[in-house]
Amino acid sequence: MKNIFFAIAISVITFAACNNSSNKSGEANKINNDSTHATTETNAVTASPLGGIVANYLQMKNAFANDNDKDAATAGNDMLKTFKNFDESSLSADKKKTYEDIADDAKEHAEHIGMNAGNIKHQREHFDMLSKDVYDMVKTFGAGQQLYKDFCPMYNNNKGAIWLSETKEIKNPYLGKKMPTCGSVKEEIKK
Amino acid sequence: MWFSKRRDKKMRLVKKILLVILIVFVAIQFIQPAHNNNNGQVLPTDITKIVPVPDRVVDIFKNSCYDCHSNNTRYPWYSYIQPGGWWMASHIKKGKADLNFNEFGSYSNRKQQNKLRSIAESIEDGSMPIPAYTIIHTDAKLSKDQKKLVLDWTSKTKDSLSLNN
Numbered sequence: 001m002k003n004i005f006f007a008i009a010i011s012v013i014t015f016a017a018c019n020n021s022s023n024k025s026g027e028a029n030k031i032n033n034d035s036t037h038a039t040t041e042t043n044a045v046t047a048s049p050l051g052g053i054v055a056n057y058l059q060m061k062n063a064f065a066n067d068n069d070k071d072a073a074t075a076g077n078d079m080l081k082t083f084k085n086f087d088e089s090s091l092s093a094d095k096k097k098t099y100e101d102i103a104d105d106a107k108e109h110a111e112h113i114g115m116n117a118g119n120i121k122h123q124r125e126h127f128d129m130l131s132k133d134v135y136d137m138v139k140t141f142g143a144g145q146q147l148y149k150d151f152c153p154m155y156n157n158n159k160g161a162i163w164l165s166e167t168k169e170i171k172n173p174y175l176g177k178k179m180p181t182c183g184s185v186k187e188e189i190k191k
Numbered sequence: 192m193w194f195s196k197r198r199d200k201k202m203r204l205v206k207k208i209l210l211v212i213l214i215v216f217v218a219i220q221f222i223q224p225a226h227n228n229n230n231g232q233v234l235p236t237d238i239t240k241i242v243p244v245p246d247r248v249v250d251i252f253k254n255s256c257y258d259c260h261s262n263n264t265r266y267p268w269y270s271y272i273q274p275g276g277w278w279m280a281s282h283i284k285k286g287k288a289d290l291n292f293n294e295f296g297s298y299s300n301r302k303q304q305n306k307l308r309s310i311a312e313s314i315e316d317g318s319m320p321i322p323a324y325t326i327i328h329t330d331a332k333l334s335k336d337q338k339k340l341v342l343d344w345t346s347k348t349k350d351s352l353s354l355n356n
Contacts, residue, residue, distance in 0.1 A: 101299040108302070125312055129305045 048144030049090050050137055052082040053106075057134050058166050060113065064127060064173035065180065069120040072127070076113030083107045091141075098140055106133035124174055128161040135164060138189060149187040154179070162186070219273040224280035227287070229262040236296030241303070242351065248344045252292060255320050255331040259286030262293045267327070282324075304352050311345040314338055 048054070060075035083103055091099055109130035113123045135149060148165045155161040155174035163173050172182045238244060244252075258264045259282055269275040290306055298306060313319035314333065325332045333341070 101301060104299055105302045105305060109305075121316075122318075125309070129308070133301070 048142045049087070050141050051144050053079060053086075053134065054138065054143050054145065054147070054164075056082055056110075057130070057164065060127065061163055061165065061173045062171070064120075064124060065171040065176060067120065067176035069123060070117045072120070072123055073114050073117035076110045076115075076123075079110040080107060080114060083110065095140065099137070102133050102137050102140075106130055106137070109133065120176075124155075127163075127173065128156065131161065131163045135162060138164065142191070143189060144191065146191050147189040148185050149189060150183050151186045152183040154182055164189075222273060222277075223271070224276050226266065227262060227264040227280075227283050229293075231263055234262075234293050234296075236294045238292045238295035241296045242348050244348075245340075245344065248340055251333070251337050251341055255328075255333060255337075257292065258324070258328075258331075259283050260290050260292050261287075262291070269327075282321075300352060304349055307345045307349045307352070311342055314341055 056075050056079035060072050060079065063069075063071035063075055083106065086103070088096055088099065109126040112126045113130070116123050116126075138147060143164075145166065148168055149162055150165050150170060150172075151160060151162050152172055152174050153160045161174055165171065168185060170181050170183045170185070172180055175182055233240070238252075239249060252260075264279075264283055266279075270279050290310070295303060295306070310319075315338075320328075320331050320333070
């Protein structure tokens, strides 16, 4: 009998521990959330509704350039939150439709990148599709900051892929540290 | 003498634990997850209504993908025994959230193209159909020819979708 109690006690403790850790990650999320808010606000000064999304994207891009799947996942989760908090009321009716179409797709990529720490190959597949989404958004709504559209011809069996960068210098997020300078600037996107 | 007494105690304890496990096992049988089944109704958003899909490709999808990526699952015997059914239900929920062939038409053009790309990628790298599925449904494993059929179809369909855009 004693042992049964012991087993129950252990399971209670493990459960409590699990809860505890999930609480902790909840808090971490909150902090992340706050920081995204902060970036959204600072970028709001430059008057693009996309400020927060672009900030999350660049954070993710830099994580991929450093082959860092965990930071990329964090940026993905942050981006998902930014999308959820996005205020569509600032958009005109026709732009709203464009936004919703792109955001609907982009959210999914952000989510998958967030879920797939440990599988950077899969994360990068979604980053490729996400980059197109963010590029189209930036072209429609403006980024609020100077950006460069870069192109890597080798990624995805030489089908190539684009990405956006805040610097002119090439830091390839698809091939990472293996070939950091592969690619070229295709377009300067003015503020 | 004291030794066998202890052993006796131990036996009783093992029996008790087994009994508890049995009771829990029986109890969870009463919690059956809802079935994913709309009786084969073909929705206007079905992929076959949106883009041309050759019969042979449809057959592959039905046999290897639809159990988790459509509104109709063929339920095997072990799905009626818990926690097997719960485990399956969670896979189906996740599968449908990522891609539902019956609701392909509800995705934006952009999303449809990306879904096709993801189908191709996951078949190419063998991550789909998932091993946990093909280990039981051995006939769902895709042969080289079947893979090629699907991949040819995805690339052709993707091109036609991007022209529509």
